[in-house]
Amino acid sequence: MRLILTALIATTALAGAAQADVLRDKALEYFAPLPSTVPAVKGNRITPEKIELGKALFFDPRLSASGVFSCYSCHNLTTGGDDNMETSVGHGWQKGPRNSPTVLNAVLNEAQFWDGRAEDLKAQAKGPVQAGVEMANTPEQVERTLRSMPQYVEWFSGAFPDEAEPTNFDNMAMAIEAFEATLITPAPFDAFLNGDDEALTAEQRAGLELFIDKGCSTCHSGVNVGGHGYYPFGLIEKPGADILPEGDKGRFAVTATVDDEYVFRAAPLRNVGVTAPYFHSGKVWDLKTAVTIMAESQLGETMTDEEVGHVVAFLDSLTGTMPTVTTPVLPPETASTPRPTAEVKVD
Amino acid sequence: MRLILTALIATTALAGAAQADVLRDKALEYFAPLPSTVPAVKGNRITPEKIELGKALFFDPRLSASGVFSCYSCHNLTTGGDDNMETSVGHGWQKGPRNSPTVLNAVLNEAQFWDGRAEDLKAQAKGPVQAGVEMANTPEQVERTLRSMPQYVEWFSGAFPDEAEPTNFDNMAMAIEAFEATLITPAPFDAFLNGDDEALTAEQRAGLELFIDKGCSTCHSGVNVGGHGYYPFGLIEKPGADILPEGDKGRFAVTATVDDEYVFRAAPLRNVGVTAPYFHSGKVWDLKTAVTIMAESQLGETMTDEEVGHVVAFLDSLTGTMPTVTTPVLPPETASTPRPTAEVKVD
Numbered sequence: 001m002r003l004i005l006t007a008l009i010a011t012t013a014l015a016g017a018a019q020a021d022v023l024r025d026k027a028l029e030y031f032a033p034l035p036s037t038v039p040a041v042k043g044n045r046i047t048p049e050k051i052e053l054g055k056a057l058f059f060d061p062r063l064s065a066s067g068v069f070s071c072y073s074c075h076n077l078t079t080g081g082d083d084n085m086e087t088s089v090g091h092g093w094q095k096g097p098r099n100s101p102t103v104l105n106a107v108l109n110e111a112q113f114w115d116g117r118a119e120d121l122k123a124q125a126k127g128p129v130q131a132g133v134e135m136a137n138t139p140e141q142v143e144r145t146l147r148s149m150p151q152y153v154e155w156f157s158g159a160f161p162d163e164a165e166p167t168n169f170d171n172m173a174m175a176i177e178a179f180e181a182t183l184i185t186p187a188p189f190d191a192f193l194n195g196d197d198e199a200l201t202a203e204q205r206a207g208l209e210l211f212i213d214k215g216c217s218t219c220h221s222g223v224n225v226g227g228h229g230y231y232p233f234g235l236i237e238k239p240g241a242d243i244l245p246e247g248d249k250g251r252f253a254v255t256a257t258v259d260d261e262y263v264f265r266a267a268p269l270r271n272v273g274v275t276a277p278y279f280h281s282g283k284v285w286d287l288k289t290a291v292t293i294m295a296e297s298q299l300g301e302t303m304t305d306e307e308v309g310h311v312v313a314f315l316d317s318l319t320g321t322m323p324t325v326t327t328p329v330l331p332p333e334t335a336s337t338p339r340p341t342a343e344v345k346v347d
Numbered sequence: 348m349r350l351i352l353t354a355l356i357a358t359t360a361l362a363g364a365a366q367a368d369v370l371r372d373k374a375l376e377y378f379a380p381l382p383s384t385v386p387a388v389k390g391n392r393i394t395p396e397k398i399e400l401g402k403a404l405f406f407d408p409r410l411s412a413s414g415v416f417s418c419y420s421c422h423n424l425t426t427g428g429d430d431n432m433e434t435s436v437g438h439g440w441q442k443g444p445r446n447s448p449t450v451l452n453a454v455l456n457e458a459q460f461w462d463g464r465a466e467d468l469k470a471q472a473k474g475p476v477q478a479g480v481e482m483a484n485t486p487e488q489v490e491r492t493l494r495s496m497p498q499y500v501e502w503f504s505g506a507f508p509d510e511a512e513p514t515n516f517d518n519m520a521m522a523i524e525a526f527e528a529t530l531i532t533p534a535p536f537d538a539f540l541n542g543d544d545e546a547l548t549a550e551q552r553a554g555l556e557l558f559i560d561k562g563c564s565t566c567h568s569g570v571n572v573g574g575h576g577y578y579p580f581g582l583i584e585k586p587g588a589d590i591l592p593e594g595d596k597g598r599f600a601v602t603a604t605v606d607d608e609y610v611f612r613a614a615p616l617r618n619v620g621v622t623a624p625y626f627h628s629g630k631v632w633d634l635k636t637a638v639t640i641m642a643e644s645q646l647g648e649t650m651t652d653e654e655v656g657h658v659v660a661f662l663d664s665l666t667g668t669m670p671t672v673t674t675p676v677l678p679p680e681t682a683s684t685p686r687p688t689a690e691v692k693v694d
Contacts, residue, residue: 093440332621
């Protein structure tokens with residue numbers, strides 16, 4: 001009897017391993033594991049000096065006019081690389097128009113922002129610094145601020161050694177991109193793709209299977225399980241204005257093409273389990289609800305509660321391990337550092 | 348000739364060492380070096396579990412009603428443990444009444460806040476969380492928030508193992524105090540007090556001598572070079588309303604004693620060189636100006652530019668080394684976590 005049982009367990013285990021292999025092969029047609037080294041970035045050679053400078057800048061609230069907000073404020077590294085708000089609060093307590101996306105693994109997205117209007121993170125980084133509802137600063141003021149602190153000037157020289165005047169707004173963005181490129185969070189899903197059968201639970205594997213078979217992976221694919229490609233929100237059935245506000249026409253604002261009305265970049269789904277609320281509007285807090293809405297609006301599918309549960313279990317396997325980040329020690333202001341102002345300018 | 352010179356240098360060095368010893372002995376009558384271990388805190392045994400929980404809470408913006416502010420926001424560990432503003436900006440873009448003091452070494456202050464109204468950091472930590480112009484939250488809402496996240500409940504149980512319902516507002520404050528007790532920043536001045544003659548430059552030693560001889564150390568003494576004892580701002584000569592706003596009567600609000608009008612706790616001066624702007628009003632950005640004002644208002648002394656320069660050089664020797672702080676990974680919200688609200692309640 002014991003022999004038969006052992007043989008049965010061995011057979012089941014073998015069958016399980018074979019099933020895992022089949023699922024892994026299928027998954028590798030859509031997805032790729034995270035790289036084990038800092039990704040190379042087009043037009044920006046990543047060096048330790050740039051990363052360190054970029055970390056300082058990422059944490060520095062003096063990049064904002066008020067001195068209240070840094071990149072870290074809305075891309076909080078303690079809470080999944082985003083804030084936990086519908087849309088972010090910025091200068092003068094103004095509400096931003098869209099939900100803050102996570103900075104984690106963002107370097108691997110095809111383009112940045114919900115509408116893909118920035119080609120990469122060095123282009124993206126310049127946006128919030130200047131946006132009136134976010135950091136409300138100007139490139140000139142940022143440069144005055146950075147140049148007023150000898151330590152920053154030294155760091156910029158070290159990070160951009162071949163430049164005559166390296167302490168500038170463009171290089172600020174390059175350095176921030178370099179730091180952000182280090183924010184890679186390997187997850188159980190990567191371990192599974194890399195060959196570890198046990199990295200996903202049976203429910204998570206079932207969820208992965210559903211995620212592919214139902215068609216989610218048509219858009220949410222690649223190394224970031226999304227983050228590339230543009231699709232109308234409401235491809236099959238347009239959600240209500242409570243979720244898809246009519247005033248925000250998405251990529252239409254970038255391309256001015258009617259076809260791009262309500263078109264957004266497919267959201268990258270790494271760490272989605274810890275980055276509620278969801279969608280560009282930030283109107284949905286529950287991941288099960290978000291999955292249900294996606295299935296209906298994008299696939300015309302009504303998923304059972306059980307199916308949704310499986311998919312959410314799979315999505316939780318995308319929650320990765322944060323890299324260790326130590327808080328930087330920033331240069332102190334000097335007499336010539338512009339003073340912060342909470343004043344809200346009305347154009 | 349060479350022999351004579353060597354003898355001369357040796358004599359001078361000896362004389363220098365002897366002078367340093369005299370100055371050190373004199374300084375040790377007023378000051379004490381930072382302890383080499385985490386200070387014991389009255390009524391709060393510091394454990395690794397409490398420190399880790401406290402670090403998470405210190406960084407968690409969900410302690411505020413809006414989800415925008417954490418302890419870290421105004422006590423920013425990247426910029427000397429304070430913000431860099433006249434007075435902090437809080438809930439609804441309201442300006443706080445007083446300059447944010449540094450959290451670094453604050454555990455060694457006799458009492459907390461500019462007017463000493465909190466006995467210790469566990470009492471202090473409850474203030475900003477509830478202040479309408481700061482985090483605008485309530486103890487009940489904080490407890491609902493923390494109890495909604497199983498990871499927090501587990502951490503509280505680990506940090507307060509003997510309690511039936513450890514996840515509560517009081518323990519939040521205890522844990523934050525425990526983390527803050529680790530924020531100790533040994534400085535060149537400590538190395539000097541501990542016996543290293545070379546830790547201070549000749550100018551810094553001259554500044555230290557002046558700091559004692561002019562009488563600054565009468566109030567700014569002890570391990571934190573201040574942070575205990577209450578004195579009227581304007582003991583000899585009251586500064587103008589631009590620096591000492593008439594509406595803020597300091598400790599009078601705590602004791603309702605006429606003698607306490609415009610009385611404040613002597614500011615602790617560790618890291619003063621990196622925590623501009625100065626005074627409870629935050630009206631002075633330049634440390635030389637601040638020293639000049641202090642000399643006039645508190646001592647009735649007019650210091651020369653050279654003297655002020657020496658004192659500032661000494662004060663710079665109080666800028667210490669930050670402990671290494673890694674950003675925590677906070678528990679994700681759940682369905683029952685109260686949602687952030689940017690709404691400003693009008694009482």
